[in-house]
Amino acid sequence: MTITEPGKQRTTPRYHTIGIGAGPSNLSLAALYKNVTTEKLALFDARPGAGWHTPLLYPGVRMQTGWMKDLVSLVDPRHELTFLNYLVTSGRLYALINSQFDSLPRIEYERYLAWATERLGVVNFSSRVESISITDDGFEVTVDGEPAAVSEHLVLGLGTRPVRPAYLHGLPEERAFIADELGARMPALDHNAPTAVVGGGQTGLECILRLLGSGFTDIRWLGRNQWFRSIDDSPMANELYRPSHIEFLQGLNRSKRREMIDDSRYSGDAITPGGLRALYQSNYDGLLTLGRFPVTLLPGRDVRSSTPLPDGDIRLCCTTSTTPEEHDVRQVVVAGGREHVEAPFDDELRERIEFDDDGQLLVEPDYSVRWKGMNGHRIYTFNASRYSHGLTNAGLTQLPVRAAIVLNSMFDREIYPISDELCAVQW
Numbered sequence: 131m132t133i134t135e136p137g138k139q140r141t142t143p144r145y146h147t148i149g150i151g152a153g154p155s156n157l158s159l160a161a162l163y164k165n166v167t168t169e170k171l172a173l174f175d176a177r178p179g180a181g182w183h184t185p186l187l188y189p190g191v192r193m194q195t196g197w198m199k200d201l202v203s204l205v206d207p208r209h210e211l212t213f214l215n216y217l218v219t220s221g222r223l224y225a226l227i228n229s230q231f232d233s234l235p236r237i238e239y240e241r242y243l244a245w246a247t248e249r250l251g252v253v254n255f256s257s258r259v260e261s262i263s264i265t266d267d268g269f270e271v272t273v274d275g276e277p278a279a280v281s282e283h284l285v286l287g288l289g290t291r292p293v294r295p296a297y298l299h300g301l302p303e304e305r306a307f308i309a310d311e312l313g314a315r316m317p318a319l320d321h322n323a324p325t326a327v328v329g330g331g332q333t334g335l336e337c338i339l340r341l342l343g344s345g346f347t348d349i350r351w352l353g354r355n356q357w358f359r360s361i362d363d364s365p366m367a368n369e370l371y372r373p374s375h376i377e378f379l380q381g382l383n384r385s386k387r388r389e390m391i392d393d394s395r396y397s398g399d400a401i402t403p404g405g406l407r408a409l410y411q412s413n414y415d416g417l418l419t420l421g422r423f424p425v426t427l428l429p430g431r432d433v434r435s436s437t438p439l440p441d442g443d444i445r446l447c448c449t450t451s452t453t454p455e456e457h458d459v460r461q462v463v464v465a466g467g468r469e470h471v472e473a474p475f476d477d478e479l480r481e482r483i484e485f486d487d488d489g490q491l492l493v494e495p496d497y498s499v500r501w502k503g504m505n506g507h508r509i510y511t512f513n514a515s516r517y518s519h520g521l522t523n524a525g526l527t528q529l530p531v532r533a534a535i536v537l538n539s540m541f542d543r544e545i546y547p548i549s550d551e552l553c554a555v556q557w
């Protein structure tokens with residue numbers, strides 16, 4: 131990234147703002163940014179090209195959010211990067227309308243992001259930021275061991291990565307792996323052998339549907355909670371996903387806020403009712419052809435350890451609400467949740483950043499991170515403040531609102547008014 135010509139000094143490109151990660155969070159920021167300033171912004175992403183949880187995409191998987199919640203519409207519906215404009219310009223508007231989807235295919239949302247990414251033209255792919263430091267010039271990011279860019283401000287949109295539980299270690303990796311690997315490893319699996327899917331969330335459910343659709347006949351679904359919970363998508367639950375509620379949360383003390391956020395987690399962190407229905411219907415179809423259910427549901431099982439058995443099977447040991455259990459299977463797919471990706475601050479910068487008692491970044495209402503000696507340079511972060519900004523923090527529902535709040539703060543003026551007053555709920 132650093133430009134070097136023979137006999138000339140190396141110059142590192144300079145931007146007003148660098149975003150690390152080019153997922154929906156930073157794409158939304160880049161989209162709004164481009165319409166309000168002539169300053170330069172660049173995004174860096176480790177991926178080789180546009181994508182959105184690509185290993186977990188396949189025909190049939192659906193969005194949990196409506197199409198109006200795109201990169202821009204909630205604050206700027208006349209922006210050229212609306213989902214509606216994507217449909218019109220790509221010629222698929224009528225085909226999509228007439229398909230009458232209740233929820234959009236996730237593949238369509240990925241295509242939309244790729245379309246927007248191309249139009250934005252600010253993403254540097256195959257660029258994993260290895261370290262972020264603070265210099266006299268501002269922030270400097272390093273890619274492939276070289277300084278790649280410097281900037282006034284930094285926006286972290288690092289997202290999440292799948293958790294790889296310790297009990298997978300020591301098991302044959304071609305038969306015991308995480309959900310992201312299912313597509314690649316599927317051809318080598320035995321369709322008739324007992325197969326466990328561990329993890330009672332949406333990704334676990336989607337793995338089951340994929341296995342069922344590929345002809346697997348003996349699937350055991352193990353989940354930690356006492357039942358496979360579906361998302362509360364009621365009007366009242368959706369009140370939690372609007373600016374007025376986020377504002378309310380920020381007026382609470384930390385422990386009360388945390389309690390409320392934990393209490394409302396199943397409004398977002400659970401399974402779509404449509405997905406559960408699809409599973410039940412496929413399982414019933416299986417009963418009609420096999421004479422037994424191809425999927426056994428095992429809620430309330432918390433897998434703690436595993437053992438490879440001499441005959442090649444894998445023993446999963448779990449706790450339950452009563453006595454511990456063992457389940458012997460041939461193959462294991464783990465959908466054990468996701469964890470935040472930490473920012474690669476160098477030691478000096480990390481020293482200056484403020485973390486809370488749980489080791490999380492201290493994030494202000496404007497998504498800025500508290501750090502010492504800012505000297506006008508700001509760090510913002512998306513998707514890393516569940517306990518200050520609530521559940522909207524992790525999903526797509528408030529992308530442009532969050533981006534607008536950041537831009538208002540970064541440029542120190544109200545570029546985008548955030549107004550949400552017509553609300554029947556008094557929190």
Ligand SMILES: Cc1cc2nc3c(=O)[nH]c(=O)nc-3n(C[C@H](O)[C@H](O)[C@H](O)COP(=O)(O)OP(=O)(O)OC[C@H]3O[C@@H](n4cnc5c(N)ncnc54)[C@H](O)[C@@H]3O)c2cc1C
Binds near residue numbers: 150183193257258
């Ligand atoms: C399968 C799945 C489906 C989902 N569906 C929905 C849904 O329907 N509705 C909803 O509201 N939410 C959904 N979510 C929640 C999810 O958090 C958001 O969809 C969204 O992807 C978050 O966007 P993001 O930009 O913050 O992070 P991400 O999309 O995770 O993007 C982060 C990017 O940062 C890059 N990166 C990380 N570290 C570095 C580094 N050091 N250098 C360079 N690049 C780096 C990564 O390569 C990645 O591209 C879903 C999540 C998953 C896993």
